[in-house]
Amino acid sequence: MISVVIIGTGNVAQNLASALYGVLEIHLSGILGRSEASVSYFEGKVNVILDWMEIPKADIYIIAVKDDAIKEVSDALNVEGMVVHTSGSVGLDALSKHERRGVFYPLQTFTAGKIIDFKTVPMCLEVFNEKDMEILETLGRKISNKVQHIDSAQRKVLHVAAVFVNNFTNYMYTIGKQICNENDLDFSILYPLIKETAAKIETLSPEAAQTGPAIRSDLKTLHGHLTLLTDEKHRTLYKLISNAIKASNQNENEEKL
Amino acid sequence: MISVVIIGTGNVAQNLASALYGVLEIHLSGILGRSEASVSYFEGKVNVILDWMEIPKADIYIIAVKDDAIKEVSDALNVEGMVVHTSGSVGLDALSKHERRGVFYPLQTFTAGKIIDFKTVPMCLEVFNEKDMEILETLGRKISNKVQHIDSAQRKVLHVAAVFVNNFTNYMYTIGKQICNENDLDFSILYPLIKETAAKIETLSPEAAQTGPAIRSDLKTLHGHLTLLTDEKHRTLYKLISNAIKASNQNENEEKL
Incomplete structure (x- = not known):
């Protein structure tokens, strides 16, 4: 006991x-x-x-x-x-x-x-x-x-990784919700996508699971999205994360947003 | 038929x-x-x-x-x-x-x-x-x-929101994995956290679900995390997203990272 x-x-x-x-x-x-x-x-x-x-x-x-x-x-x-x-x-x-x-x-x-x-x-x-x-x-x-x-050193590193996959991911949900709200769309329409994005992780590495305009270096769509984002904070994040995803695809010499 | x-x-x-x-x-x-x-x-x-x-x-x-x-x-x-x-x-x-x-x-x-x-x-x-x-x-x-x-206008907005909750969230997983790999930790230890972060969304708004050092304005932990992040791209994202989360908590007058 x-x-x-x-x-x-x-x-x-x-x-x-x-x-x-x-x-x-x-x-x-x-x-x-x-x-x-x-x-x-x-x-x-x-x-x-x-x-x-x-x-x-x-x-x-x-x-x-x-x-x-x-x-x-x-x-x-x-x-x-x-x-x-x-x-x-x-x-x-x-x-x-x-x-x-x-x-x-x-x-x-x-x-x-x-x-x-x-x-x-x-x-x-x-x-x-x-x-x-x-x-x-x-x-x-x-x-x-x-x-x-x-050990303590590993645990601190894990905690940083947890901040990215939990705290920051949750903030991406917050932005998704704000974009929906600003356009009279119900955020719940994104729930199945959110759940599948997470579920995928057990069968596919996040590198292999990366989709979207940034990894394709689809500048037309990326610029189109920027014209739709009215909140300056959302625009800044959109550019920075998209550029990081683009760069991960070894397109570092290409035009940045 | x-x-x-x-x-x-x-x-x-x-x-x-x-x-x-x-x-x-x-x-x-x-x-x-x-x-x-x-x-x-x-x-x-x-x-x-x-x-x-x-x-x-x-x-x-x-x-x-x-x-x-x-x-x-x-x-x-x-x-x-x-x-x-x-x-x-x-x-x-x-x-x-x-x-x-x-x-x-x-x-x-x-x-x-x-x-x-x-x-x-x-x-x-x-x-x-x-x-x-x-x-x-x-x-x-x-x-x-x-x-x-x-309609087309709503669909384009939905697509931007989907980029945040799917593409960008998946990139947060990529960074989490990179941090684990750099420190000989198995990324799979984060799977339950990733799944629960997504599962939560159906019972709790992302604003209410936001946890972590940024929303608490816990500068000691935030600065501690920055000393652990060796990749400049990760540091830049960590600062920008943390500042955005801090600001969402109406702490805009507080010290930024």
Whole structure:
């Protein structure tokens, strides 16, 4: 039996609690929140704790709070078990108060009110003392089929890559929606395209999947699109990304937008 | 019964043929290709035609060729039925040789060797003579549950929006893969994140789904990421898109990258 306390009540904490709750040989001993309101999601499901003095003893404490609060929470935590955080961009050293420290980073995007199937979430694990890997890996394997050892340097790189494929991709959706809205078109007409673009990735490399006027160096269509884009920010992005795609096709000597 | 001839043998033609083949009250009379090699995919399944003089009579001729070949193919076509093309960015006037002309644009990305379930593909229809809409709509509804009337102006705007959510998103995947490769990380670790980013769109607007250091104006993480990006093109895109996301959060007076 591995006992776990989660510190934090946000989307990651909610998803972790949901994944850990009721799993054989795991005991979710409690969730620590800052206020009654913050723990309302968990009430009736998990032992909620509002008082730091009442944190139960546990094998692993998972700090699932905002990046810039991790160090502060870690420093305030007086416990004997292992302490891990769940961040992609914060180093292991933020937990340096605790000899037994590690990282338990779920490489996924979590949304309020949406519980993800954790079995498919890559769990990126790191420990300070190698002997702590066994228990963290056991915990990881209980909830996910994709447990990997990723050190801090790799994790930071992964986080940058994640910013491109998630944050920036989502911003492309935002622009697509803005263009639709400005022209009285329903953004939902693009949902099947958005889903297929992502689904393709498992059978085709993104280089091979690249289509559109930029990769074809179809200047007529590219210029036509620019005349349709009225927002200067959209135009700037359109030019820059199109030129980057054109260049990836070894057409660097061709006319740029 | 509606008889159809497809002109072209690429990904769109293959997917259309697969969707139309065997459907009740549709007769796929033939596929016209330029060479034996080009029609090999269809042989044994559909009547393949290599000689323009042997094009069968049909109710609808679907020109599914590259954008810049549509006008030329249309001009070479001496037929009496209705002639439509399948392009998002070419106007109806490319078919001006034919009085009965229209557009039959599937708003989806098609990949060699991958046949899509057409039922979910938005079919964007346009006709020159209003009386031709009935037959085109009947054809559309036979293969898709999402038939819409979209005129040339709207279609061109949709195509720009599609470039952002498909072409540019796919390029974000390419960069994610390059960052992984440069650091000996397997790109496939990002697949679940990519899929969930797209899946989210049906339950959450992209504005509400935006996460990451840029929307939080987390300059420490943003600058940290820039130190990790070695490719100048990646750095430029990272700065531009991050600044756009920051600005969307009404933080326009804050420090830019």
